[in-house]
Amino acid sequence: GINAEYGEIPISTMIYLYLTLLCLCSLAQSQLPKQAASVNIHFTDPAQGEMELLAATGWNFIRMDFFWSGIEKTKGIYDFDSYDVLYRNLATYSIRPLWILDYSNPLYDSGLSPHTPEGIAAFANFARAAVLHFKGKGILWEMWNEPNGGFWTPHANVTAYSALALAVGKAIKGVAPDELYIGPATSGIDFNFIEAVFKAGLLEYFDAVSVHPYRDSVPETVTLDWNKLKAMIEQYKPKSKNVPVISSEWGYSTLYAHLNLVLQSKFLPREILTNWANGVILSTWYDWHDDCISNTNVECNFGTVYHTYYPGRNPVYDLKPNYQSAKTLLTTLRGHSLRNHYIFSEAVTVLGFEDPRTLSEVIVGWTSSTNQTIAIPAVSNTCYRTLDYLGTQGPNICSVNSKLQLTLTDSPVYLLRA
Numbered sequence: 001g002i003n004a005e006y007g008e009i010p011i012s013t014m015i016y017l018y019l020t021l022l023c024l025c026s027l028a029q030s031q032l033p034k035q036a037a038s039v040n041i042h043f044t045d046p047a048q049g050e051m052e053l054l055a056a057t058g059w060n061f062i063r064m065d066f067f068w069s070g071i072e073k074t075k076g077i078y079d080f081d082s083y084d085v086l087y088r089n090l091a092t093y094s095i096r097p098l099w100i101l102d103y104s105n106p107l108y109d110s111g112l113s114p115h116t117p118e119g120i121a122a123f124a125n126f127a128r129a130a131v132l133h134f135k136g137k138g139i140l141w142e143m144w145n146e147p148n149g150g151f152w153t154p155h156a157n158v159t160a161y162s163a164l165a166l167a168v169g170k171a172i173k174g175v176a177p178d179e180l181y182i183g184p185a186t187s188g189i190d191f192n193f194i195e196a197v198f199k200a201g202l203l204e205y206f207d208a209v210s211v212h213p214y215r216d217s218v219p220e221t222v223t224l225d226w227n228k229l230k231a232m233i234e235q236y237k238p239k240s241k242n243v244p245v246i247s248s249e250w251g252y253s254t255l256y257a258h259l260n261l262v263l264q265s266k267f268l269p270r271e272i273l274t275n276w277a278n279g280v281i282l283s284t285w286y287d288w289h290d291d292c293i294s295n296t297n298v299e300c301n302f303g304t305v306y307h308t309y310y311p312g313r314n315p316v317y318d319l320k321p322n323y324q325s326a327k328t329l330l331t332t333l334r335g336h337s338l339r340n341h342y343i344f345s346e347a348v349t350v351l352g353f354e355d356p357r358t359l360s361e362v363i364v365g366w367t368s369s370t371n372q373t374i375a376i377p378a379v380s381n382t383c384y385r386t387l388d389y390l391g392t393q394g395p396n397i398c399s400v401n402s403k404l405q406l407t408l409t410d411s412p413v414y415l416l417r418a
Contacts, residue, residue: 058330143183162200169205251286265321378404
């Protein structure tokens with residue numbers, strides 16, 4: 001090796017350090033989900049009966065704010081008790097947290113988003129303490145929520161966000177390199193903001209890129225955006241690093257134009273399935289329950305259950321149709337991984353999911369608009385039972401001459417071997 005006497009590092013040491021970093025990166029990446037679904041919540045202490053109802057849907061993760069101002073009320077002192085409670089409740093049902101490191105703290109920077117050296121250092125110290133407290137528990141730590149929108153004060157500033165995110169990345173990876181750090185959680189897929197974040201070097205620290213691909217159009221229109229984002233990641237990421245994509249918030253309010261309860265319940269599985277078909281490793285539906293009761297406030301009508309809580313009753317919330325469509329999707333495909341894109345376009349999608357333990361396949365298909373009859377390859381004389389998007393049993397269908405003919409509608413249909 002090179003003589004270390006002269007301040008140079010031996011080649012063997014350089015190789016060791018490189019392999020160590022590579023192993024740490026691989027360890028962190030191995031903890032990322034491969035095909036998972038999540039839902040946003042707004043509580044740390046669930047109401048009686050709430051976790052049972054949420055878990056019965058089949059969600060793998062929840063997404064929740066990890067409020068700095070509620071944790072550090074005295075400088076340098078952190079109280080994680082409420083999140084310990086939430087973690088224990090989630091762990092009971094094998095649900096993992098995606099916690100959002102956010103927002104400002106009145107102790108620093110006059111309550112604005114951290115931007116001074118003191119504020120940045122304080123937020124990075126908070127993030128470091130949080131990660132060490134929950135180390136090894138499989139948590140995804142997301143850097144802020146929609147910093148390109150109204151959640152960064154006094155106004156969106158990609159330079160300030162990048163500076164804070166870099167400080168947090170260095171703080172987290174410095175003490176716990178195998179913990180998972182994601183971002184930038186933009187409102188929409190804001191390519192200009194995202195590219196600036198990438199140019200600042202955040203892909204050295206982010207284990208996955210998270211965005212919120214909200215839209216008024218049908219879910220299938222997201223494919224072009226995913227392709228563009230993945231190409232941008234490929235352009236800026238470290239060469240040896242795999243950086244997948246996460247949809248960390250996206251939903252449809254029943255008060256969107258031309259939307260209603262029925263369409264909301266069809267869009268939920270189509271959104272998640274379209275994300276999975278595009279290689280998105282985690283798809284988060286917004287929201288668990290309606291945030292309030294209103295026929296005019298869009299924000300109140302994203303949930304899978306209604307707002308009113310009924311203590312002592314089972315279920316403790318009235319279910320919306322999209323609760324049932326989510327449960328049908330997640331329980332039918334539990335243990336299955338995407339194996340086949342039989343047809344994948346904005347107009348028609350047919351996907352094949354396989355259980356690696358039993359090699360059994362579930363086929364899922366739908367259209368984004370008008371009904372269509374299509375045929376896919378299949379073993380001759382094989383019959384399938386069908387479930388509609390709400391889990392109702394339909395007629396069996398059988399393949400003929402190595403073809404399976406399907407009539408598809410705008411609601412997903414599930415085919416399971418009979």
